[in-house]
Amino acid sequence: MGAGPRTTAPASVRMAVNLGGLEMKNPVTVASGTFAAGREYGDFVDVASLGAVTTKGVSLNGWEGNATPRIAETPSGMLNSIGLQNPGVAHLKAHDLPWLAERGATTIVNVSGHSFDEYVQVIEALEDAPVDAYEVNISCPNVDAGGMTIGCQTGSVEAVVSRCRAATKRPLIVKLTPNVTDVTEIARAAVSAGADALSLINTLLGMAVDAERRRPVLARGVGGLSGPAVKPVALRMVWEVHKAVDVPLLGMGGISCATDAVEFMLAGATAVAVGTANFVNPHATVEIIDGMAQYCERHGVEDVQELIGALEW
Amino acid sequence: MGAGPRTTAPASVRMAVNLGGLEMKNPVTVASGTFAAGREYGDFVDVASLGAVTTKGVSLNGWEGNATPRIAETPSGMLNSIGLQNPGVAHLKAHDLPWLAERGATTIVNVSGHSFDEYVQVIEALEDAPVDAYEVNISCPNVDAGGMTIGCQTGSVEAVVSRCRAATKRPLIVKLTPNVTDVTEIARAAVSAGADALSLINTLLGMAVDAERRRPVLARGVGGLSGPAVKPVALRMVWEVHKAVDVPLLGMGGISCATDAVEFMLAGATAVAVGTANFVNPHATVEIIDGMAQYCERHGVEDVQELIGALEW
Amino acid sequence: MALVNERARILANGEVGPNLYLMELAAPRIAASIEPGQFVHMKVPNMEAHILRRPFSVYARDAAAGTLEILYQAVGFGTDHMTRIEPERAEHLSGAELIGPVGRAWQQPAGARRALLVGGGVGAAPLFMLCEQLVGAGVRTDVVLGAQTEAALACRARYEALLDAPPRCATDDGSFGREGFCTSLVEEALAEAAAAGEPYGYLAVCGPEPLMKIVAGMAAEAGVPCEASMEKRMACGVGACLSCVVDTADGKKRACVDGPVFDARKVVW
Amino acid sequence: MALVNERARILANGEVGPNLYLMELAAPRIAASIEPGQFVHMKVPNMEAHILRRPFSVYARDAAAGTLEILYQAVGFGTDHMTRIEPERAEHLSGAELIGPVGRAWQQPAGARRALLVGGGVGAAPLFMLCEQLVGAGVRTDVVLGAQTEAALACRARYEALLDAPPRCATDDGSFGREGFCTSLVEEALAEAAAAGEPYGYLAVCGPEPLMKIVAGMAAEAGVPCEASMEKRMACGVGACLSCVVDTADGKKRACVDGPVFDARKVVW
Numbered sequence A, B: 001m002g003a004g005p006r007t008t009a010p011a012s013v014r015m016a017v018n019l020g021g022l023e024m025k026n027p028v029t030v031a032s033g034t035f036a037a038g039r040e041y042g043d044f045v046d047v048a049s050l051g052a053v054t055t056k057g058v059s060l061n062g063w064e065g066n067a068t069p070r071i072a073e074t075p076s077g078m079l080n081s082i083g084l085q086n087p088g089v090a091h092l093k094a095h096d097l098p099w100l101a102e103r104g105a106t107t108i109v110n111v112s113g114h115s116f117d118e119y120v121q122v123i124e125a126l127e128d129a130p131v132d133a134y135e136v137n138i139s140c141p142n143v144d145a146g147g148m149t150i151g152c153q154t155g156s157v158e159a160v161v162s163r164c165r166a167a168t169k170r171p172l173i174v175k176l177t178p179n180v181t182d183v184t185e186i187a188r189a190a191v192s193a194g195a196d197a198l199s200l201i202n203t204l205l206g207m208a209v210d211a212e213r214r215r216p217v218l219a220r221g222v223g224g225l226s227g228p229a230v231k232p233v234a235l236r237m238v239w240e241v242h243k244a245v246d247v248p249l250l251g252m253g254g255i256s257c258a259t260d261a262v263e264f265m266l267a268g269a270t271a272v273a274v275g276t277a278n279f280v281n282p283h284a285t286v287e288i289i290d291g292m293a294q295y296c297e298r299h300g301v302e303d304v305q306e307l308i309g310a311l312e313w
Numbered sequence C, D: 001m002a003l004v005n006e007r008a009r010i011l012a013n014g015e016v017g018p019n020l021y022l023m024e025l026a027a028p029r030i031a032a033s034i035e036p037g038q039f040v041h042m043k044v045p046n047m048e049a050h051i052l053r054r055p056f057s058v059y060a061r062d063a064a065a066g067t068l069e070i071l072y073q074a075v076g077f078g079t080d081h082m083t084r085i086e087p088e089r090a091e092h093l094s095g096a097e098l099i100g101p102v103g104r105a106w107q108q109p110a111g112a113r114r115a116l117l118v119g120g121g122v123g124a125a126p127l128f129m130l131c132e133q134l135v136g137a138g139v140r141t142d143v144v145l146g147a148q149t150e151a152a153l154a155c156r157a158r159y160e161a162l163l164d165a166p167p168r169c170a171t172d173d174g175s176f177g178r179e180g181f182c183t184s185l186v187e188e189a190l191a192e193a194a195a196a197g198e199p200y201g202y203l204a205v206c207g208p209e210p211l212m213k214i215v216a217g218m219a220a221e222a223g224v225p226c227e228a229s230m231e232k233r234m235a236c237g238v239g240a241c242l243s244c245v246v247d248t249a250d251g252k253k254r255a256c257v258d259g260p261v262f263d264a265r266k267v268v269w
């Protein structure tokens, strides 16, 4: 089967985790925006085999996104300035959520907005749809209104999270930006406003320059850095936040293999998301699930939850 | 000469720059802490050929530094937690500054302290020594007192910079940390307190985990991320700060080749520092100077200063 | 057609023109199903820090032998690195990985009896399998090729062997065929066909964007249905990441799966 | 001795024991000047994202031929990658780059007439040039080697060829020599020498840190001057970055230039 995945996970290891009320059959989901709603990876990954599918950020009426070039390759990473292009929540409900539900996928919807109201409206529109949890993105560096600016101040974080909290009883995951002085302060604000779990990190704000053309590579100038390059920053923030709050964490940032995923769990994550690595290896998620189970078996770990925050220190 | 540098810089390009009063014969210095005071690289680099030598951070009485392991390799980068080990300012004056002066090097001394007073005392101790400029490090992530915590708040930045300013008439460069929400706010504070130039970025706070041993790789847990991985973040910050303040900038973070250096100048740097790349290629600085001159010639640039902030945007 | 991620052994790799290289890969599953105009998204072997895959159109395939050919130009780190890959003898080499077959193939109108194919630079390659298909279907096919020099017309010999009339060529330096841009040849071909009362029913163009824009304009003017193959920076290559969008009359479309071949009239150039 | 950064062609590279490999490199300038115990700081070819160099002691050199040999164990990404490097025929391959000769060499006391060398695992390699030097200088030299298995005693044959008395060996599984740790052999050698009234004037040890600590303790007890070669993670390899410090009685010292060979009594184990 060519470069396909070898599914050799030991069945003896218990792989299920609970992410703030969200039951996941294993700790691995995808990072929002890197997997669409799963369909495009359908030839490579059975969406039901993942702990969850996290969909691309969705807004109320859809956004056009930014001009191209939207990506740039950087050392062990990439920049993107997609700009949250999406066809709006109605399209997601009509086309993608039923498809995911039919296949038995656990679904996390990543929610975006230009305003506090828009976040709430998106959640309200989804309350009757087959959604297992929301991930509120207060950390996208690629839109001018909303997004990251909200996620950088405790006041606005509390405001948006508490309004989202009031709009749903479903598990509410709040996604944090790494572009702050003290991520634990933001984390505490989100938790105090009602977040059931936190996900981190979103992308680091970065830039690439084309020296020959003397222009930024990205049409928008700056973009979000992801991939292996950011893993040390992500691990550090997961560790800091794990020590600072009591809710479970969804760790991400450069996870490319099972060892990376284990590192995030040891640092305090309850579950992990695979993002940029999907682009490199479309079987990445499946191979990571298998590899984590193998790691557990090799280390005599019967339940993957034993790894959470188990860093010796 | 094996893997030695090819010194083929076109002599026609004017390479001198002025960094806030510091005359540099070309825009290339080394990043503090990666080149000691030059002697260790003496077999590879003629220190007088550099725009300047920036010495390892020095404190008043010397520091022991952190336990080992002090470094970890990460994707396209490395973490360090040296912890500002240094033998103190008297040793620097007695051993290193005369050596640099004899060889005709332009010298920037990187200044550290545990307290506002210590920064001032180090500068005072150096005022009669052959020093061409000070770089005040308010951004080291590897010491508990002083260092980065000072560099994250406008109030403490103003306090320490204005006291250093009062202690010297020499060019005062203030080195900024990237681990902040808004680097332009910190930059403005430093400039308003009297900085002649700003240097950025210091390292990003990161962490590496050894999954097999279930421990952090670094004895201290966290460390500073440097190398190519951080270049996109560094470029973005140089660009932001260039637009925000009027003083010249010393850009650094992942510069490994002449093209990288040109990118930083286009984004707004007046000069650049080469750090981690010295470890990979001990001739890096020399090759970068040559390569920048060649770039200028190829692009019809007669004076390297034409590149500063020349990004078309 | 289901996508696969196929480990592909590199069988041959050599220079075939100024900065032009031909790579032959063993990838039987993709070779069996790929259609003209589709591409493969390649994980170039032995690159660690340059993490993204690179998209390449397929120049030729041999379904029976299970092989593909790619004609590529060295323009950056990845393609430059590719030029140094030696054909793999040893088993332990990691090999390339190809996602494919990706994208929308050329879709000539059913009734077209004459076709004009216009290839600029390496753009000549993604048109070759289309040319074979058209010739095989009995469509009278003319080809215009442009390049900087005679040596850069790396696909010319294959087109000559395939076609009754040799391709019309233009080179920037006049070293072969018409001196200057190939657009003048396109204009003449369109005019001649119209004058002869045997107008083209289909025009396919691949090459630098400015060339494609001009040719698309000429086709529109002449009322000839035209398709163009668009190049955009791609991350996923499967339609998931939205990095590769092309502005079209129907909004932003993904070059990787909604293209790379687009109806040229729909593209907002 | 001035440091150089020398591009080094890889002449041979092959397995010589369980997970043990021998690499031969052409590096005439370093080969001409390197002393026993010094090391080279190698930029492993074709690694992009793993940016740091790797330090390796030199096992043997041929100054006339301009070559070096390194005995290495695959323990991580870089050394694993090294095992897959094929000797270079083609000129266009980038080759390794070596900074060298780095560090403080073994410095046996001038008057020593008998020496004991203790090598654990790959630690046997950095002692071999020292052994040659001592034998050449007429010092009566005994060698103790420890490894997991007989096959892992990869340096044994060379020591046997060099020495009158074969090295005393211990293996964890008893497949060759004494079963168990080699420290018991060290203890016996020290005792025998003392009993015979011909005590060792010098002990040199290289291997895992726990082994070196125990042996250093035995040497101190027996009053024998002892040197140990320390392994620390290194960035620059030239003394500039302070990543590689060793705690000593004189404060923190850099393993790369103040070591790697240290007076074992000074090390704070």
Ligand SMILES: Cc1cc2nc3c(=O)[nH]c(=O)nc-3n(C[C@H](O)[C@H](O)[C@H](O)COP(=O)(O)OP(=O)(O)OC[C@H]3O[C@@H](n4cnc5c(N)ncnc54)[C@H](O)[C@@H]3O)c2cc1C
Pocket (backbone or CB within 6 Å): A072, A073, C039, C052, C053, C054, C055, C056, C057, C058, C070, C071, C072, C073, C074, C075, C076, C077, C078, C079, C080, C122, C125, C126, C230, C231, C232, C233, C234, C260
């Ligand atoms: C559908 C499609 C088919 C293609 N077919 C061919 C072909 O048959 N022959 C050929 O020579 N080239 C072809 N290209 C262009 C080829 O993909 C680029 O030349 C190649 O990606 C450059 O990689 P690099 O590492 O050398 O350049 P770098 O500049 O180092 O690449 C950096 C990043 O930019 C991307 N990139 C750079 N230039 C282009 C470009 N022109 N198009 C898309 N992405 C780019 C790279 O993929 C990479 O992600 C095709 C592109 C597309 C989209």
Ligand SMILES: Cc1cc2nc3c(=O)[nH]c(=O)nc-3n(C[C@H](O)[C@H](O)[C@H](O)COP(=O)(O)OP(=O)(O)OC[C@H]3O[C@@H](n4cnc5c(N)ncnc54)[C@H](O)[C@@H]3O)c2cc1C
Pocket (backbone or CB within 6 Å): B072, B073, D039, D052, D053, D054, D055, D056, D057, D058, D070, D071, D072, D073, D074, D075, D076, D077, D078, D079, D080, D122, D125, D126, D230, D231, D232, D233, D234, D260
């Ligand atoms: C002075 C000196 C001489 C050495 N001589 C030899 C020798 O002759 N033969 C041999 O097999 N090994 C020797 N080593 C150890 C060798 O350097 C490491 O095994 C090697 O660096 C591991 O690299 P890696 O990429 O496989 O491991 P990784 O774990 O992927 O390396 C990650 C980082 O840690 C460093 N590192 C990992 N393990 C060690 C270690 N044990 N010592 C120092 N740095 C380490 C690497 O250099 C790299 O920077 C020596 C080390 C030193 C300091």
Ligand SMILES: Cc1cc2nc3c(=O)[nH]c(=O)nc-3n(C[C@H](O)[C@H](O)[C@H](O)COP(=O)(O)O)c2cc1C
Pocket (backbone or CB within 6 Å): A031, A032, A033, A034, A056, A057, A058, A080, A082, A084, A110, A137, A140, A175, A201, A202, A203, A225, A226, A227, A228, A230, A252, A253, A254, A255, A273, A274, A275, A276, A277, C235, C241
């Ligand atoms: C192309 C792309 C699109 C993304 N879109 C979104 C998005 O819509 N919503 C969001 O919360 N994060 C988005 N992200 C951020 C990722 O979900 C993730 O936080 C980040 O990429 C770090 O993980 P990685 O290094 O594994 O990719 C996007 C990332 C990429 C690369």
Ligand SMILES: Cc1cc2nc3c(=O)[nH]c(=O)nc-3n(C[C@H](O)[C@H](O)[C@H](O)COP(=O)(O)O)c2cc1C
Pocket (backbone or CB within 6 Å): B031, B032, B033, B034, B056, B057, B058, B080, B082, B084, B110, B137, B140, B175, B201, B202, B203, B225, B226, B227, B228, B230, B252, B253, B254, B255, B273, B274, B275, B276, B277, D235, D241
């Ligand atoms: C080993 C090491 C030691 C450092 N020591 C100092 C220091 O003493 N003072 C300081 O201001 N910065 C110090 N830095 C930070 C560098 O000067 C520089 O800001 C950073 O490494 C980014 O540049 P680079 O990616 O080119 O290395 C150190 C960096 C490294 C890698």
Ligand code: FES
Pocket (backbone or CB within 6 Å): C233, C234, C235, C236, C237, C238, C239, C240, C241, C242, C243, C244, C245, C254, C255, C256, C257
């Ligand atoms: S490359 Fe990802 S959508 Fe086209």
Ligand code: FES
Pocket (backbone or CB within 6 Å): D233, D234, D235, D236, D237, D238, D239, D240, D241, D242, D243, D244, D245, D254, D255, D256, D257
């Ligand atoms: S490795 Fe840099 S000082 Fe030793």
